[in-house]
Amino acid sequence: MDIRNTVLRQLKNRREGFSLEQPFYIDQDYFKLDMELIYYRDWLFIGHDCEIPKAGNYFTVQIGDYPIVIVRGRDGQIRALHNSCRHRGSRVCTSERGSSAKLVCPYHQWTYELDGSLLFARQMAEDFDKTQFNLKQVHCESVGGYIFICLAQNAPDFAPVRASIEPYMKPHRLSEAKVAFQSTIIEKGNWKLVWENNRECYHCAGNHPELCRTFPEAPTVSGVQGAMSDPVIVAHWQHCEAAGLPSEFKLSADGQYRTTRMPLIEGAESYTMSGQRAVKRQLSDDVSLGGIGTMLLFHYPTTWNHVLGDHAISFRVLPLNAEETAVTTKWLVHKDAVEGVDYDLEELTHVWTETNDQDRRIVEENAFGIHSPAYEPGPYSEMHEGGVMQFVEWYSNFMINRLQGDQKLSAVA
Numbered sequence: 001m002d003i004r005n006t007v008l009r010q011l012k013n014r015r016e017g018f019s020l021e022q023p024f025y026i027d028q029d030y031f032k033l034d035m036e037l038i039y040y041r042d043w044l045f046i047g048h049d050c051e052i053p054k055a056g057n058y059f060t061v062q063i064g065d066y067p068i069v070i071v072r073g074r075d076g077q078i079r080a081l082h083n084s085c086r087h088r089g090s091r092v093c094t095s096e097r098g099s100s101a102k103l104v105c106p107y108h109q110w111t112y113e114l115d116g117s118l119l120f121a122r123q124m125a126e127d128f129d130k131t132q133f134n135l136k137q138v139h140c141e142s143v144g145g146y147i148f149i150c151l152a153q154n155a156p157d158f159a160p161v162r163a164s165i166e167p168y169m170k171p172h173r174l175s176e177a178k179v180a181f182q183s184t185i186i187e188k189g190n191w192k193l194v195w196e197n198n199r200e201c202y203h204c205a206g207n208h209p210e211l212c213r214t215f216p217e218a219p220t221v222s223g224v225q226g227a228m229s230d231p232v233i234v235a236h237w238q239h240c241e242a243a244g245l246p247s248e249f250k251l252s253a254d255g256q257y258r259t260t261r262m263p264l265i266e267g268a269e270s271y272t273m274s275g276q277r278a279v280k281r282q283l284s285d286d287v288s289l290g291g292i293g294t295m296l297l298f299h300y301p302t303t304w305n306h307v308l309g310d311h312a313i314s315f316r317v318l319p320l321n322a323e324e325t326a327v328t329t330k331w332l333v334h335k336d337a338v339e340g341v342d343y344d345l346e347e348l349t350h351v352w353t354e355t356n357d358q359d360r361r362i363v364e365e366n367a368f369g370i371h372s373p374a375y376e377p378g379p380y381s382e383m384h385e386g387g388v389m390q391f392v393e394w395y396s397n398f399m400i401n402r403l404q405g406d407q408k409l410s411a412v413a
Helices: 003-012 028-039 159-172 193-199 231-241 345-370 386-405
Strands: 044-048 057-063 066-072 078-082 097-098 118-120 137-144 146-150 178-187 255-263 294-299 305-306 314-323 326-334
Touching: 003 159, 003 386, 028 255, 028 314, 028 386, 044 057, 044 314, 057 118, 057 314, 057 386, 066 146, 078 097, 078 146, 137 159, 159 294, 178 314, 178 345, 193 326, 193 386, 326 345
Parallel strands: none
Antiparallel strands: 044 146, 057 066, 057 097, 066 078, 078 137, 137 146, 178 326, 255 294, 294 305, 305 314, 314 326
């Protein structure tokens, strides 16, 4: 079977407004194609500037077959490097995060500068040219305190992403924040099921009692349709933009990334059980306005985000295999906010810790049911699942484009 032609034919013939065929959610060959054409070739959100504030600070991540290290150099620049020694391939940095003056491979002590250049290789031949054996670079960009990387040899132009999302993120000064807490959960479902679940709140009332205390269930908030005709949302945009906070709904022409600012339930300021602030200190010294709701950002295939007045929450989606996905959540607060004084960690994290676990169970039940021989693609709700339809259309168009070669993607709503 020619998997590429099979996938191309299925995507071209898919029924619009319906879920995908079974192999897209469970088949390992389909998964490998997703990795090859999307995760190994496009920009991926990977972490935050504030996680590596000083020279020598680093963190590591595994993306499919690729071990990567993100490190801040002595020049202050953030770089991404392939975490594979140029000697015999051993991982150089083996810890999840750390700090080091140099990057030293534990196997044979080949030593690299923080920019990846090889400094020392013990007892090699006299004519050994160490300049030919630097750690391989990975494309790396930072915008609004968010680090994106691209594993492809030739990365897509990042400038449009920067131009679109930076104005929304800049006022929140997330590059100067700090991570108060982080967690990673493994959801036993395909990465596309994780995204489909995220892109609608059709399921919220029956599954997310904590979140529904503050986050509206209105399709205009969680979807991609109707926001500009919703008077509550339009009034919220006007409230925020009058204070210099870009807020209106903005979706890229190809549907890959979106920014907007949405209101919470009336009277709510943050994602807490009471609806009151979780952190006494504002997230940013540049944003003092109350009632700003949440700034929503998604960038397929790796991240959705909520940025509020008192804290921010980032989510990172990394596939492990066809039926397992790692979802990492990070709660960011002002760099000078003090736990136990400015915030209680349980209160700060409770709503999304519970919501994440509920979503994990939902995705796993969804995945379990899709395994049935009786499964066939079902219809999305036009009223509530416009965001899911938009994601599936983006995925389909993106894969068709990559499978066929370069051609202009159709715009999506």
